[in-house]
Amino acid sequence: MKPLTINFRSKAAQTIGDEQVQNSLEHVYTGFYQGRINAAADTPNWEELRTKGKAIKDHTIAHLDHYLDMFSEKVEQSGGTVFFADNAEEARQYITELAKDRDIETVIKSKSMVSEEMSLAENMNDSGFETIETDLGEYIIQLAGETPYHLIAPAVHKSRKDVAELLDKDFEDGDRVPDATELTMLAREQLRDVFARADMSVTGVNFAVAESGSITLVTNEGNGRMSTSVPRIHVAVMGMEKIVPSIQDLSTMLRILIRSATGQRISTYVTMVNGPKTPDEEEGPDEFHVVIMNNGRLKLLKDPLLRESLNCIRCGACLNACPVYRKVGGHAYGWVYPGPIGAIVTPVITGLKDATNLPAASSLCGACHEACPVKINIPRMLLELRHKTAEGLSDPDERTSKFVERAIWKTWRIGMMGRGRFDWGARLAYLFMRPFSINGWIRKAPPPISGWTVSRDFPLIAGRSLKSRLNHRHKKEI
Amino acid sequence: MADKVSFIKQVTKALGRTKITRPKDNYDTAIFEDRNLARANAAQAVADANSMAANLIDQMVQSADDAGWKVHRADNYEESAELIVGICKDHNAKSVLRSAHSVLTDIPIDRALAASGTVLEVTEHSSQSSNRHIEKSKAAAFNADVGITGVDYAIAETGTVVLHPRAGVSRLVSLAPPTHIAVLRPGDVLASLDELFAIQRDDFLNGKLQGSMNLISGPSKTADIEGTTVTGIHGPLEVHLIVIENNKY
Amino acid sequence: MPETSNNNLGTQSVTLFATCMIDQMAPTVGESTVEVLEHLGLQVKFVDQQTCCGQPAFNSGFRSESLPVAQRFLELFEAVDGPIIVPSGSCAAMVRNFYTDLFRHDQDLVERARTLSERLYEFTEFIDHFFGSDAIAGSCDDRVTYHKCCHLLREIGIDEQPLEMLSNIDGLEMTPMNRADVCCGFGGAFSVKMPDISSAILEEKLDNIEATKANRVVAGDIGCIYQIEGGLRRRGSTTRVLHLAEILSESIRNRKTGKATE
Numbered sequence: 001m002k003p004l005t006i007n008f009r010s011k012a013a014q015t016i017g018d019e020q021v022q023n024s025l026e027h028v029y030t031g032f033y034q035g036r037i038n039a040a041a042d043t044p045n046w047e048e049l050r051t052k053g054k055a056i057k058d059h060t061i062a063h064l065d066h067y068l069d070m071f072s073e074k075v076e077q078s079g080g081t082v083f084f085a086d087n088a089e090e091a092r093q094y095i096t097e098l099a100k101d102r103d104i105e106t107v108i109k110s111k112s113m114v115s116e117e118m119s120l121a122e123n124m125n126d127s128g129f130e131t132i133e134t135d136l137g138e139y140i141i142q143l144a145g146e147t148p149y150h151l152i153a154p155a156v157h158k159s160r161k162d163v164a165e166l167l168d169k170d171f172e173d174g175d176r177v178p179d180a181t182e183l184t185m186l187a188r189e190q191l192r193d194v195f196a197r198a199d200m201s202v203t204g205v206n207f208a209v210a211e212s213g214s215i216t217l218v219t220n221e222g223n224g225r226m227s228t229s230v231p232r233i234h235v236a237v238m239g240m241e242k243i244v245p246s247i248q249d250l251s252t253m254l255r256i257l258i259r260s261a262t263g264q265r266i267s268t269y270v271t272m273v274n275g276p277k278t279p280d281e282e283e284g285p286d287e288f289h290v291v292i293m294n295n296g297r298l299k300l301l302k303d304p305l306l307r308e309s310l311n312c313i314r315c316g317a318c319l320n321a322c323p324v325y326r327k328v329g330g331h332a333y334g335w336v337y338p339g340p341i342g343a344i345v346t347p348v349i350t351g352l353k354d355a356t357n358l359p360a361a362s363s364l365c366g367a368c369h370e371a372c373p374v375k376i377n378i379p380r381m382l383l384e385l386r387h388k389t390a391e392g393l394s395d396p397d398e399r400t401s402k403f404v405e406r407a408i409w410k411t412w413r414i415g416m417m418g419r420g421r422f423d424w425g426a427r428l429a430y431l432f433m434r435p436f437s438i439n440g441w442i443r444k445a446p447p448p449i450s451g452w453t454v455s456r457d458f459p460l461i462a463g464r465s466l467k468s469r470l471n472h473r474h475k476k477e478i
Numbered sequence: 479m480a481d482k483v484s485f486i487k488q489v490t491k492a493l494g495r496t497k498i499t500r501p502k503d504n505y506d507t508a509i510f511e512d513r514n515l516a517r518a519n520a521a522q523a524v525a526d527a528n529s530m531a532a533n534l535i536d537q538m539v540q541s542a543d544d545a546g547w548k549v550h551r552a553d554n555y556e557e558s559a560e561l562i563v564g565i566c567k568d569h570n571a572k573s574v575l576r577s578a579h580s581v582l583t584d585i586p587i588d589r590a591l592a593a594s595g596t597v598l599e600v601t602e603h604s605s606q607s608s609n610r611h612i613e614k615s616k617a618a619a620f621n622a623d624v625g626i627t628g629v630d631y632a633i634a635e636t637g638t639v640v641l642h643p644r645a646g647v648s649r650l651v652s653l654a655p656p657t658h659i660a661v662l663r664p665g666d667v668l669a670s671l672d673e674l675f676a677i678q679r680d681d682f683l684n685g686k687l688q689g690s691m692n693l694i695s696g697p698s699k700t701a702d703i704e705g706t707t708v709t710g711i712h713g714p715l716e717v718h719l720i721v722i723e724n725n726k727y
Numbered sequence: 728m729p730e731t732s733n734n735n736l737g738t739q740s741v742t743l744f745a746t747c748m749i750d751q752m753a754p755t756v757g758e759s760t761v762e763v764l765e766h767l768g769l770q771v772k773f774v775d776q777q778t779c780c781g782q783p784a785f786n787s788g789f790r791s792e793s794l795p796v797a798q799r800f801l802e803l804f805e806a807v808d809g810p811i812i813v814p815s816g817s818c819a820a821m822v823r824n825f826y827t828d829l830f831r832h833d834q835d836l837v838e839r840a841r842t843l844s845e846r847l848y849e850f851t852e853f854i855d856h857f858f859g860s861d862a863i864a865g866s867c868d869d870r871v872t873y874h875k876c877c878h879l880l881r882e883i884g885i886d887e888q889p890l891e892m893l894s895n896i897d898g899l900e901m902t903p904m905n906r907a908d909v910c911c912g913f914g915g916a917f918s919v920k921m922p923d924i925s926s927a928i929l930e931e932k933l934d935n936i937e938a939t940k941a942n943r944v945v946a947g948d949i950g951c952i953y954q955i956e957g958g959l960r961r962r963g964s965t966t967r968v969l970h971l972a973e974i975l976s977e978s979i980r981n982r983k984t985g986k987a988t989e
Binding site for chain 1: 481482485486487488489490492493495498499500501504506507508509511516541544545611612615616617620635636637638643644645648649650653670671672674675676678679682687688689690691692693694695696697698699700701702703704705706708710711712713714
């Protein structure tokens with residue numbers, strides 16, 4: 001997927017002004033966010049589970065080479081085929097060649113963010129394979145020609161009317177808008193026929209298990225199960241970090257993933273695939289392929305401070321908790337992964353230069369860190385990325401800060417390095433700002449703080465510092 | 479072009495090492511638990527499922543209900559069969575598919591359904607199935623009104639029915655028909671996900687891991703349209719759990 | 728007259744780190760802090776040379792500018808003994824939680840920061856820990872609500888304690904705020920770098936404040952206080968925002984005055 005991170009500000013502003021989308025984003029808080037809070041409260045050992053989940057992922061990523069080796073060997077032992085893809089292009093090519101070689105006509109896709117990285121559905125359709133998204137949310141945005149708005153609910157920004165227009169060719173403005181059940185049944189009907197004739201499926205992977213070469217799919221709809229039951233070829237695509245070491249680890253990981261994503265104790269379906277269909281089975285895929293993707297993840301792995309972002313289990317809890325995401329929506333982030341986790345992985349993978357706004361678009365409130373089932377310290381990584389953009393740590397090309405900003409902070413530092421100049425600077429600011437003020441508040445401030453007074457009054461700096469005031473009270477001098 | 483060796487080498491390099499090193503034992507992950515412990519855990523899970531059956535069944539009934547199963551408690555085999563026929567009648571079922579779970583021969587369901595005039599097919603498999611036969615089975619699954627299975631396990635923590643697709647238990651019988659009925663009896667219910675995966679791990683270590691596994695916890699659902707939960711998007715709209723209290727007629 | 732004994736503190740004297748914003752923009756908050764601490768029987772020292780902990784530059788990524796300022800802070804406060812009290816969750820968090828990353832190329836500085844952090848307390852945390860949330864029994868006839876500043880809540884871990892302190896004030900009616908733990912949108916430089924997002928987040932906070940019908944909002948960090956009050960004023964609201972230290976000192980003065988008139 002082509003990154004459009006450079007449009008962050010304009011897309012954010014557009015979304016903030018869109019009342020319908022703002023109402024939809026409210027559901028993210030009242031539904032998903034509240035769901036996780038309730039589920040956590042209902043789970044007596046919730047904090048222990050988070051600690052354990054973090055420990056499992058820390059260990060796995062610290063030994064990712066070992067576990068990738070184990071996993072791929074086991075998949076092949078079970079009769080599957082593993083393809084290692086350096087980038088999206090290679091992965092897409094492998095899947096397309098496979099489809100071509102096996103005379104595939106219809107491809108069904110189950111939800112996979114990794115497949116969005118390679119714009120798989122779009123490209124396969126262009127290559128002549130009827131490729132249909134089967135997760136309802138993904139189906140809706142495929143019909144709309146858009147990209148996902150949220151990790152778990154790709155069409156969260158669409159109204160019922162939007163959906164009616166997409167699903168029903170005969171729907172016209174002014175018609176009664178069908179309710180959610182009617183629209184869902186319409187989609188069920190449309191997709192059932194597709195399921196019945198699909199000859200290849202592409203799914204994602206929620207957890208890949210190293211010791212047995214298994215993959216697990218977590219869904220509510222049943223399209224994941226259809227994808228592993230009907231077509232003769234099943235391709236599972238995964239980011240290389242999606243591994244856990246043991247089958248037994250799944251009980252911890254499933255508990256924290258699902259409660260954090262939707263607040264459910266468990267999703268309707270959890271499917272574990274340990275290879276292609278067994279000899280005694282009639283249904284099921286003859287072939288099982290796993291495509292393991294790098295596509296820039298090595299950059300995250302290489303940096304000991306950013307490595308933790310690879311612990312992400314893609315639950316979306318950070319999005320739901322983020323006051324920024326809930327205002328700017330998913331598309332502003334410009335690539336596959338929105339929200340706080342997106343603000344880390346997108347710049348590193350697609351290029352910090354165009355994506356500098358992403359780490360900056362945060363009040364550092366820490367709600368994401370608090371929400372994360374595996375306790376990823378997102379604020380810490382946002383600060384790290386801000387440091388890279390401000391001062392171009394190892395790569396001067398990463399630095400995108402403007403001269404003016406650098407000059408401001410240099411001046412700030414000079415002003416803070418001595419009490420005399422600190423007081424003197426404040427006094428100057430007071431004299432300069434006072435004419436703009438009424439009763440201690442300013443309605444229109446000059447740059448660089450003019451942005452503040454577009455929507456808020458700004459306080460006038462005090463005429464006398466605390467030091468000066470305390471000098472007139474009793475205090476002990478140092 | 480990525481091949482396994484060079485791909486993994488790059489991962490090793492990114493981790494700051496020169497070759498793959500076996501991790502030291504770490505007990506946060508279960509991978510370092512030896513097979514004796516795994517066997518003991520699995521055995522305990524199965525033993526508890528039997529010794530605490532009544533208790534676990536009560537928990538299962540509650541959590542299954544929470545998860546959206548329509549739960550029916552039946553005293554015995556006859557009653558279970560009657561309940562199933564009743565559900566099929568309610569749905570005007572013309573064609574019913576069932577798996578080959580032993581519970582479905584213990585309860586007189588074939589006889590009862592035949593008596594009610596419903597067409598029943600059992601999902602037997604043959605490894606010599608022709609493509610035509612496979613297509614026919616698939617069509618039967620998509621056309622059936624009701625799918626009936628036993629359970630391989632159930633999980634009290636989450637209200638889950640566990641099925642391992644294999645000969646006699648098709649993947650589609652519990653997925654394609656709009657109504658799914660699962661029949662469970664004492665001894666089937668495990669306490670939690672921990673017990674289920676303990677058994678799976680033990681099976682794996684003994685080379686007996688099944689080809690795939692489906693955990694089913696309620697009717698198929700989605701909330702993708704305006705956050706409104708709707709049941710029955712791709713899988714069954716209605717799922718029924720028949721709980722047989724006593725293994726007798 | 729101090730209300731409770733402070734014999735687990737081990738000293739009568741503490742040092743105030745005002746923070747740059749309170750020092751120059753909201754000195755009355757600093758004065759209130761001193762009043763409250765003195766009321767608890769403590770002697771409050773003030774390091775005249777203090778300026779800033781370095782957070783603003785650090786948050787904007789300019790660590791090379793932040794570092795010397797932070798180092799200067801460290802040197803100044805290492806020179807005083809005893810507890811250091813900070814009426815700001817974000818500044819206390821900067822020293823305790825973020826100096827490690829700022830100083831990471833110098834293990835010595837990291838160690839020194841860690842050592843200093845052991846005796847550095849956020850204002851509410853300090854009172855709650857050593858005196859108890861019922862230590863200050865003042866009076867104040869008003870209807871207020873409380874906003875949970877993010878760093879105080881998530882970095883320092885102060886959640887319900889300020890509410891307990893407020894409920895201990897005679898005559899004070901507390902109305903709970905919906906989504907009190909959701910950010911106000913300040914975020915330091917974020918408030919001017921991305922003003923439209925900052926304001927959009929603020930709007931929701933202001934709606935939730937107005938719904939409480941409180942006369943005043945209490946909060947623990949001056950940045951949030953300015954963000955919220957600035958927004959309320961722009962809306963034409965007469966609701967005001969004040970620091971916890973301010974309402975505590977006000978309630979102490981009211982109680983004293985009350986006694987004087989008896």
